[in-house]
Every structure is written in C-alpha cells, then in structure tokens.
Amino acid sequence: MSEFRYAVNVLPKPGILDPQGRAVELSLPHLSVTTVSKVRVGRRVELTVTAAAEPEARAVVDGLAKELLSNPLIEVYAIELLEGTSSVTAAGAAAK
Amino acid sequence: MKIGVVTFPGSNSDVDSINALTVAGVEPVTLWHESPELGGVSAVILPGGFAYGDYIRAGVIARFSPVMGSVKDFAASGGYVLGICNGFQVLAESGLVPGALLRNRSLRFAGHLVNIKPERLDSPFTRAATGEPLRVPVAHGEGCYYADDATLDELERAGQVLFRYVHDDGTPAIDPDDKANPNGSLRAIAGVCNAAGNVAGLMPHPERMSEEVLGNGGGMQLIKSLVESAAEWEKAGRPAPQLRIKVEAAR
Numbered sequence: 001m002s003e004f005r006y007a008v009n010v011l012p013k014p015g016i017l018d019p020q021g022r023a024v025e026l027s028l029p030h031l032s033v034t035t036v037s038k039v040r041v042g043r044r045v046e047l048t049v050t051a052a053a054e055p056e057a058r059a060v061v062d063g064l065a066k067e068l069l070s071n072p073l074i075e076v077y078a079i080e081l082l083e084g085t086s087s088v089t090a091a092g093a094a095a096k
Numbered sequence: 097m098k099i100g101v102v103t104f105p106g107s108n109s110d111v112d113s114i115n116a117l118t119v120a121g122v123e124p125v126t127l128w129h130e131s132p133e134l135g136g137v138s139a140v141i142l143p144g145g146f147a148y149g150d151y152i153r154a155g156v157i158a159r160f161s162p163v164m165g166s167v168k169d170f171a172a173s174g175g176y177v178l179g180i181c182n183g184f185q186v187l188a189e190s191g192l193v194p195g196a197l198l199r200n201r202s203l204r205f206a207g208h209l210v211n212i213k214p215e216r217l218d219s220p221f222t223r224a225a226t227g228e229p230l231r232v233p234v235a236h237g238e239g240c241y242y243a244d245d246a247t248l249d250e251l252e253r254a255g256q257v258l259f260r261y262v263h264d265d266g267t268p269a270i271d272p273d274d275k276a277n278p279n280g281s282l283r284a285i286a287g288v289c290n291a292a293g294n295v296a297g298l299m300p301h302p303e304r305m306s307e308e309v310l311g312n313g314g315g316m317q318l319i320k321s322l323v324e325s326a327a328e329w330e331k332a333g334r335p336a337p338q339l340r341i342k343v344e345a346a347r
Contacts, residue, residue: 016198016242017198017201017240017242017280019198019199019200019201019202019203019240020199020203022203023203043152068152068156068157068160069152071153071156071189071196073195073196073242073243074196074198074242
C-alpha cells in the first residue's frame with residue numbers, strides 16, 4: 001500500500017453567482033488595482049489516501065469530491081496529485 | 097400524535113420547533129443526530145441552526161449523519177418532513193428537495209422580519225394558511241435559492257414552489273436585489289417541496305413566530321398545516337408516497 005496526497009479544488013460553476021468573488025472585486029479599487037477581473041472564490045481541500053495504486057486512490061477522491069466536497073448543482077472540482085507515485089507508474093506497477 | 101425534531105451538533109432552533117409543536121398540541125420528540133431511531137413519529141422537523149458548523153457547505157455534513165438515513169427512508173415511505181432554515185439546507189444537500197442555497201447575494205447575514213406568501217393553499221404544508229402574507233423572521237447567511245432555469249420552470253409548472261418573498265402588498269420580490277428578497281433568491285423563492293409533495297423546506301422561521309407573544313402568531317398556520325397532514329397520514333395507515341400536490345395543467 002502507498003500513500004497518495006491530493007488537492008481537490010472546488011469552484012463555483014461558471015455563470016453561477018459568486019458573492020465572495022464579487023466582494024473581492026469590489027475591494028480591488030481600495031488597493032488601486034485596476035487590472036484584475038473575473039474573480040472566483042472557491043475552496044481547496046488536501047487529503048491523503050492509502051491505496052494499492054494511484055487510480056484506486058483517485059477513485060476514492062473523486063467519489064468524495066462528488067458526494068461531499070462539492071455540490072454538482074453549483075460547483076465544479078478538479079483533482080490534483082501532490083505527492084505519491086504518478087498515475088502512469090502506479091498503473092504499470094499494478095499491472096505487474 | 098408525536099412529531100420529531102432532530103438535533104444536530106450546532107442546531108439552535110430545535111427548542112423553538114419543540115415549543116411550536118407543544119403550542120400546537122402535539123407531543124414533540126427529540127431525535128439525536130447519531131441515532132437512526134425515529135421513535136414512531138408521524139412527521140419530522142429538521143430545525144434551524146448551523147449543523148456541524150456548516151463546514152464545507154451548509155447542510156452537507158449533516159446529510160451523512162445516521163439520523164438522516166432514517167429520515168430519507170421515512171420520506172420515501174411517505175412521511176412528512178419539514179426543513180426550516182438550516183433544515184432546508186440539509187434537505188437540499190441531501191437531494192430530498194430540489195435546488196441549492198447559495199451565500200446571500202448581499203454577503204450579509206440576514207436576520208430580520210420578512211414577508212412570505214404561500215403560493216398555494218392546497219399543499220400539505222400550507223393547508224391551514226390563510227393565504228395572506230406571513231411576517232416571519234429570517235436568520236441565515238446562505239439562503240439564496242438557486243436552481244437552473246429549466247429546473248425553476250419545472251418547479252413552477254409542477255406547483256413545487258410553496259413560498260415566495262413578497263412586499264407588504266403581497267407582490268413577489270422577483271428582483272434578486274429587491275430589499276424584500278432578503279438573500280437574492282431566484283424568482284423570490286423562499287420555500288419548495290419535492291415532486292411527491294411530502295418533503296418541504298423554507299428559509300424563514302415560522303416556528304419563531306408561532307405565538308402572539310413572539311410578535312404575531314402567523315407562523316402557527318404552517319406548523320398546524322404540518323400537524324394536520326401528519327395526523328391525516330397516520331389515520332390513513334401511513335400510505336406510501338403519492339402525489340400530494342395537484343399539478344395545475346395550464347400554468
């Protein structure tokens with residue numbers, strides 16, 4: 001078994017109202033920043049999964065991201081592998 | 097007859113709900129989030145508060161608590177479930193009612209009195225209402241009702257919109273930036289029910305306005321509606337879910 005560390009990045013779906021993003025934008029003039037727009041505020045969750053191979057670990061993260069960490073009605077998510085065997089190597093190792 | 101009120105860690109309106117049920121002449125039963133036991137109740141209220149600290153998203157962690165497994169089964173068997181404020185958020189996250197509750201458009205916690213109007217008086221959750229606007233409190237940071245346009249159209253067609261935020265004269269505060277719409281809800285939606293009509297949620301607190309001494313007793317109309325529907329369901333031998341709301345053909 002190996003440990004795989006992931007980040008799950010959750011953002012409001014494109015087009016969905018994001019009051020936090022809007023609030024950040026409204027604060028920009030106070031910083032004299034005029035070149036920043038389209039701010040979206042989301043949430044990042046980092047976690048470690050113990051599994052035999054990366055695809056297996058990723059499936060666990062994907063399930064969690066769908067069920068708990070994001071609400072598919074209003075949010076999208078992306079999974080990022082931070083540490084652990086890369087998925088290609090892990091898949092190769094699992095096939096042996 | 098007994099009606100259950102769930103207490104999650106962070107619930108704060110469970111006692112208000114218990115009081116309203118007592119005033120309505122029903123025996124309230126406290127249900128603990130860690131127990132799947134519903135104690136033979138005839139209806140369940142998911143109360144307001146901040147279940148599990150509202151971490152990740154309001155309502156989502158509560159969705160996976162042992163009691164919610166039983167509440168889901170209870171709803172599937174035809175039992176009445178009413179979610180108030182945080183309870184509405186739990187129902188939405190659980191997929192028991194359609195839509196989602198986003199952060200208030202103003203980014204401010206909304207804690208004041210609002211007007212809501214029942215869309216229909218023939219639903220199990222509004223049957224004892226007069227149809228006049230009700231003046232009830234809101235107390236939430238994430239109450240902005242959202243669903244995509246197709247879902248909103250379908251909810252309106254199927255008569256699943258139960259309450260809208262209205263002005264004093266009863267006209268809906270459709271503009272999300274209208275002051276009478278406390279959180280920017282789309283189409284001024286304050287409460288909805290599922291397609292079968294036995295599970296409903298709303299952001300305002302009828303239970304906190306259920307006695308004259310609290311300001312006005314208007315909220316009791318909704319508590320009474322639930323009590324009457326639950327009593328009828330119990331008397332009929334707990335029938336399976338069927339369409340409890342009439343869908344008006346030409347809307």
